[in-house]
Amino acid sequence: MSTGPQRYPGASTTYWYQNRFGGDLQEVNVVVLHTTEGTNLPSYDGGASAPNLTLVPDFKAKRLKAYQHFDFDRSSRALVNLRGGVETNTLNVAQVELVGTCDPATHARWKKAGYAYIYWPEAPEWALQGVADLLAWAHKNHGVPLSGPKTWKAYPGSYGSDNGVRMSFSQWNSFKGVCGHMHVSENRHGDPGALDFAQILELAKGGKTPPAKGQTYEPYPRAAFFLKGSRPALGKSSPIFTAMSKRLVAVGCGRYKVGPGPVLGQADVDSYEKFQRKLGFTGSDAKWPPGPASWAKLKVPKV
Structure with missing residues (x-):
């Protein structure tokens, strides 16, 4: 049985x-995220080990391009599925490969x-937004819950059948939502590693997660120009800039000759770009204005 649209909008076939x-018809309620551990769209042995979709980075356009290999409600072939064990590929699972790596050693090379x-x-x-967009579509059109395991272990600790986050047969049989290859019963792979799953869910839900008990920050600034991605002009005044500047000083990225204040200056922009580089962003990704991912990590107090 299958319901809802089967092709992800804009995906190449x-x-x-x-x-x-051909695979089996199913009504998907689980999405499994993988990483390809390569830099290009894999051949998947002519489809013998292919997922439902592959998301390939387009660095020039700063987006993920989707390639679809099977209908969404059709079983694909990217998981180990042993005879006599639990069903993996055919248990209402859509599989999504993310081109890139989760391995720090590969990253270094x-x-x-x-x-x-x-x-x-x-x-x-x-x-992250590209992954979130796909999950939001799966939730809206197929009812896949926007939830999943809290622990996404870093690779290589995530590898192996006893990695501490692998589901048992009964847990897998009852699971609905989004998980990684590292979580799937009967498998050993550790991808996609320490994915920022909480941030992906925030983006998929199109809003912010309430702060945990005792926290005094909000993941996104109140000023709408941050959310829209525009570039507020130097000289603009807002209490959010004071709070931002104080946090930049606290994390060792402040470049101020005079104490932080409410007026946006070049020192604020330079300091924030230093912070984004510290997080690992490079090139245009490290440029002002701040994005939700880096803003959430800065933990600016409420104003």
């Missing part, structure tokens, strides 16, 4: 494998070699 590997790639534990905001 250039590499469509359903005609060769690729960075040294000058490759263009995404290290998913430090993915830029536009990449």
Whole structure:
């Protein structure tokens, strides 16, 4: 049984494998996220090990381009599914591969070699948004819950059958929502590593998560120009700038000859860009204005 739209809007079907590997009809209530551990769209052995969708980074456009290989409600082939065990590929699961790596050793090699790639534990905001957009579509059109495991372990600690987050057969059979390959019963792979899953869910829900008990920060600033991604003019006054500047000083990124104040100055912009570089953003991704991912990490107090 399947319901709802089967093609993700805008996805390419250039590499469509359903005609060769028909799969089983299912009504999806689980999405599993993988990383490809490569820099390009994989061949998937001609479709023999393909997921439902692959998200490929377009660095120039700063977006993820989707390639769809199977209908959304059709079982794909990217998980280990042993005979006599629990069903994985066919248990109402849509599988999504994220092109890039979760392995810090691979990250170091690729960075040294000058490759263009995404290290998913430090993915830029536009990449997280691309994943969030797909999950929001799956939630709206197929009822996949926007929830999942709280723990997304860093690779290589996430590898293995006894990684501490792998579901048991009964847990897998009852699970609904979004998880990683590291969580899937009967498998050993540890991808997608320490993905910022909480941030992806925030973006997918289109809002902010209430602060935990005792926290005094909000993940996004109140000023609408931050959310819209525009560039507030130097000289603009807002108490949010005072709070922001104080936090930048506290995390060792403040570049002020005079104490932080409510008027946006070049020192504020320079300090924030230093903070974004400290988080691992490079090039235009490290430029002003702040995005939700880096703003959440700065933890600006309420004003």
